[in-house]
Amino acid sequence: MSTTRAGSRWIRADLRARKAQAVLTVLAVAGIVAALITAATLLEEGTNPWRSLSAQTDGAHVWLYTDDSPDVSLSGIDGVSQVAGPYRSVPVTVAQDGKKEPAALRAMPATPPKVAHPVVAEGRWLDPAQPDGVVVERSFARTLRLRVGAPFTIIALSGGRHTLYVRGIADTAEQGFYPQWTPGLAYVLPVMLDRIEPMLGRSEWVTGLRLADPDATQVVSQRVVVMLEDKLQRVYTWREVRAAMELDNRLLGTLLGLFGVVGLVAAALALANAAGGRVLTQLRDLATLKSLGFTRGQVALLLLVEHGALGLLGVAAGAVAGWGVMALMLGGTSVAPGPVLAIVGGTALVVLAAVGLPAWRGGRTPPIPDAPTAPPRGRLSRLARLALLVRLPPALVLGTRDAFTRRMPAFLTAFGLAVPMMMITIGLGVWATLDDFADHPEQVGQHASLYVRPGKLEPAEARRIAERDPDVAAVYPGTEVNALAPGEARSVRVRAIGASARPYPFPVVEGRTYGRPGEAVAGQGLLDLLGVRIGDRVRLTVGGTPLIVRVVGRTIEPDLDGEVLSVGLDSLAAKDSVPPEFYALALKPGADTGEVRGRLLAESAESLDVQAAVNPADRLSIIRVIIVALIAVLALLGLANLLTASALGLRDHAFDLAVLKAMGLTPRQVTATLVTGTGLLVVLGVGVGAAAGMSVVTSLIDLQGHTSGVGAGIGRAPTALTLTVAVTGVVGTALAVALIPARRAARAQVPVTSR
Amino acid sequence: MTSVVKTVNLVKIYQDGAVPVPAVRGVDLQVEPGEFVAVMGPSGSGKSTLVHMLGGLDTRTSGEIWLDGKRVDTLSESAWALLRRKRIGFVFQFFNLVANMTVGDNVELPALLAGASPKVARERRESLLAALNLTDRAEAAPAQLSGGEQQRVALARALANQPSLLLADEPTGNLDSRNTRDVLRLLGKVHKEGQTIVMVTHDARVASLADRVVSLFDGEIVDDGRIARRRTGTAGEVIDLR
Numbered sequence: 001m002s003t004t005r006a007g008s009r010w011i012r013a014d015l016r017a018r019k020a021q022a023v024l025t026v027l028a029v030a031g032i033v034a035a036l037i038t039a040a041t042l043l044e045e046g047t048n049p050w051r052s053l054s055a056q057t058d059g060a061h062v063w064l065y066t067d068d069s070p071d072v073s074l075s076g077i078d079g080v081s082q083v084a085g086p087y088r089s090v091p092v093t094v095a096q097d098g099k100k101e102p103a104a105l106r107a108m109p110a111t112p113p114k115v116a117h118p119v120v121a122e123g124r125w126l127d128p129a130q131p132d133g134v135v136v137e138r139s140f141a142r143t144l145r146l147r148v149g150a151p152f153t154i155i156a157l158s159g160g161r162h163t164l165y166v167r168g169i170a171d172t173a174e175q176g177f178y179p180q181w182t183p184g185l186a187y188v189l190p191v192m193l194d195r196i197e198p199m200l201g202r203s204e205w206v207t208g209l210r211l212a213d214p215d216a217t218q219v220v221s222q223r224v225v226v227m228l229e230d231k232l233q234r235v236y237t238w239r240e241v242r243a244a245m246e247l248d249n250r251l252l253g254t255l256l257g258l259f260g261v262v263g264l265v266a267a268a269l270a271l272a273n274a275a276g277g278r279v280l281t282q283l284r285d286l287a288t289l290k291s292l293g294f295t296r297g298q299v300a301l302l303l304l305v306e307h308g309a310l311g312l313l314g315v316a317a318g319a320v321a322g323w324g325v326m327a328l329m330l331g332g333t334s335v336a337p338g339p340v341l342a343i344v345g346g347t348a349l350v351v352l353a354a355v356g357l358p359a360w361r362g363g364r365t366p367p368i369p370d371a372p373t374a375p376p377r378g379r380l381s382r383l384a385r386l387a388l389l390v391r392l393p394p395a396l397v398l399g400t401r402d403a404f405t406r407r408m409p410a411f412l413t414a415f416g417l418a419v420p421m422m423m424i425t426i427g428l429g430v431w432a433t434l435d436d437f438a439d440h441p442e443q444v445g446q447h448a449s450l451y452v453r454p455g456k457l458e459p460a461e462a463r464r465i466a467e468r469d470p471d472v473a474a475v476y477p478g479t480e481v482n483a484l485a486p487g488e489a490r491s492v493r494v495r496a497i498g499a500s501a502r503p504y505p506f507p508v509v510e511g512r513t514y515g516r517p518g519e520a521v522a523g524q525g526l527l528d529l530l531g532v533r534i535g536d537r538v539r540l541t542v543g544g545t546p547l548i549v550r551v552v553g554r555t556i557e558p559d560l561d562g563e564v565l566s567v568g569l570d571s572l573a574a575k576d577s578v579p580p581e582f583y584a585l586a587l588k589p590g591a592d593t594g595e596v597r598g599r600l601l602a603e604s605a606e607s608l609d610v611q612a613a614v615n616p617a618d619r620l621s622i623i624r625v626i627i628v629a630l631i632a633v634l635a636l637l638g639l640a641n642l643l644t645a646s647a648l649g650l651r652d653h654a655f656d657l658a659v660l661k662a663m664g665l666t667p668r669q670v671t672a673t674l675v676t677g678t679g680l681l682v683v684l685g686v687g688v689g690a691a692a693g694m695s696v697v698t699s700l701i702d703l704q705g706h707t708s709g710v711g712a713g714i715g716r717a718p719t720a721l722t723l724t725v726a727v728t729g730v731v732g733t734a735l736a737v738a739l740i741p742a743r744r745a746a747r748a749q750v751p752v753t754s755r
Numbered sequence: 756m757t758s759v760v761k762t763v764n765l766v767k768i769y770q771d772g773a774v775p776v777p778a779v780r781g782v783d784l785q786v787e788p789g790e791f792v793a794v795m796g797p798s799g800s801g802k803s804t805l806v807h808m809l810g811g812l813d814t815r816t817s818g819e820i821w822l823d824g825k826r827v828d829t830l831s832e833s834a835w836a837l838l839r840r841k842r843i844g845f846v847f848q849f850f851n852l853v854a855n856m857t858v859g860d861n862v863e864l865p866a867l868l869a870g871a872s873p874k875v876a877r878e879r880r881e882s883l884l885a886a887l888n889l890t891d892r893a894e895a896a897p898a899q900l901s902g903g904e905q906q907r908v909a910l911a912r913a914l915a916n917q918p919s920l921l922l923a924d925e926p927t928g929n930l931d932s933r934n935t936r937d938v939l940r941l942l943g944k945v946h947k948e949g950q951t952i953v954m955v956t957h958d959a960r961v962a963s964l965a966d967r968v969v970s971l972f973d974g975e976i977v978d979d980g981r982i983a984r985r986r987t988g989t990a991g992e993v994i995d996l997r
Contacts, residue, residue, distance in 0.1 A: 003868060005867045005873065006864050006867040006868040009856070009860055009863070010853065010855075010856065010864070013853070013855040013856040013860060016855065017854075017855040284851065285853050285854060285855070287851075288851040288852075288853055290812075290836060291810070291812055291839065291845050291847075291851070292839065292864060292865050292868060292912075293836050293837065293839040293841075293865065293868050293869070294836060294868070295832065295833035295836040295837070296832055296833060296836075297833065298836075366812075366813075367812045367832075367836075368807055368812045368813060369847055369849070369851040
């Protein structure tokens, strides 16, 4: 009790004396914790929507699409516990705010089924009393900005327009979120569907199978493939739905997680360095405390409490900030308490461990306050001797010598700056990669920037209009079909585009592009999915017709997790490829996408459906915000380190200053000596950090690309100019920060005896 | 009456690399309650080491230390710390005030540490600062004070718990003559009030204030003599006479 009072008074006094440093420490730790919590929540949120939606909707595990009602008993398959459907589904186009979005209209009864029943989030479910009602899947509704009660205009394949009214907005676990997963989904009553699309031939049938064991999807879907044979259009399982739902957030979460973990290491270093530096500058005060009657353990505890409390305060602030940001962004319930608690607990432990060592060291201070606590005086370091040899100014030589007199703090300072600098370099690399996506879309598989669907026009007419436009450089006819991969029991996307003789210019990073019918290129995701390598043959089934191609190259494939096989249009059977579904338009350099789109629409009297390609960089633009925020946090960490180093340097040289002045050094030279001592470590740390960052950045981004299916080959290092600016900026700021206390110290009247 | 402090064949040997450097070589010293002992000697004679050992700031190599009739040389570092809180006050050459704390807090710290309530600590601090004529500097930082003022604060801090032994290591070594006089006058005053003091100094004039002068040379006591003189008046007057 007595020591608590005395100790708390000492802690208060010490914190008052170094407010700025204390605030900086709290901010740095808070920033890291907030980043970690954001990362964990995004990761958790990335994997969770499917899990929770599936639980809420009693979702099916396998979905199959057939061109006729499957007349076999699917519920008889081993492992299938319940069956949803079959429901009739027709493709339509939704016209909303002048835009046209593809949608599937699904017939559902007024009483929701037991299995795979959509969960109404807003409004009500379908009601026979209001046959013009429609329930829209939530992500689709959000993209279209639909509210309950809004009109919902659809255009059937026959061209007929129908206006329905949104009665409800519902969640479902049967497909991914729009627009990553198309078409969008909407439910109507069967009577309404019959009215919209009386032709049974233009519809397909959707059946969901709920399995006793969700891991048995492979076996069950293979049975389905065998049983339904030609009737089967495509099959997909809950794994694909889950993967589709988590795509973007997972990338973000991984990035944040990486920054967060490395940032935590950097924060631990900064804390240890700050606490250690403070202890070193306070050795005399600590000795005095011991001479007054503080025991070794009490001094250690005092330091642990003081520095630990700063860290823990940072942890708490970061937790609140991270939780707040996530609650604002995703809604209050989205933040899982488990990971947050784990992060708070983990970082608290790291904080205590980081300050524990300096605290223990401080506790071991001998209690004789007058004993000199000078730094170990060594010989001139090799570097300093070299500096002398080449006749550098004396201030530089002395500074060089000073930089390394204390080995451990010198190492901590340099390393503590190198880690944030490495992360900054990696962040800049991610930025450069995004820039590259935006500036050179052709390098990420988006050579064409407009996609034209004939709509009401004849395909040949559509092509003519497109080719006539002065800004269109090339027109590639194309079609996308779903193909069944044998043994995989799931469908993959086959994109037929261009002719084998005139291939679409895919960014092929391995092998070569397709050159004749029967050759194909694939994204990393597809290669991983089918377990094939370049040179292997792949056998797929497209609507009953076999498609056998040899994979001759790997492309950068940003769509559908890279699970796309691209072939020439002539590789596909005529029934699938004539007429082409769309035309991909490559524009001339400098052409404006919007302008061309407007012209094409005007030319065709609004009959063409013209869509601009969505650049992956646009989807990932939030990453840029995160990079800026993280660089700010990392800069804080670096600054905290720097202040420690500079304070330590001053303390070690308080005595020397008078001597240096007596020897005839001008105040400016004294300043230069002090700044050199800190600056050398800064240059060293920043240099090493930037070099380390440069050496790993491309492979790190490529690794991320590989695991996300896009494929390696997208990684870009920051340009030499960016890096030079960053390094110069960091070193310049560091020197400026070191200069202020150094100038003050050099001008101060230092009594020789103040030790 | 038991001695306040007693040493028996006290030895301290520093280990400088492989070479043993004896600092104190078999010192037998006995200080009675109320006594004012000055320890003199040239630099390197071991006088600072001796008082550091008496206060437990440094460990002895061999020999015994008795404090108020109890043997203390066998105590652990922590037990020494607890002992110092109530029984020993220290004054150092360079004052050693805690730089971040105000003058008032510096004086209150030992009282709080010894278990006094904040209220009692505050009262004690006020009376001490008033006695030392420092009441108006209570909220100042130590760095704003002159050397003499700092040393007076250090003295107030050392006396905060009415220790049985006040150890002073060159308390005037860093002061000009006017401040030296002020500090010595205070030491004389507390001595007159019955405080036992052991003071290290190499200044004969300062030593002459004491009842008894112990001379050390190369770690051994070479002379131990009482100053046989009836004390009149305060230390200040003694100095003034010279």
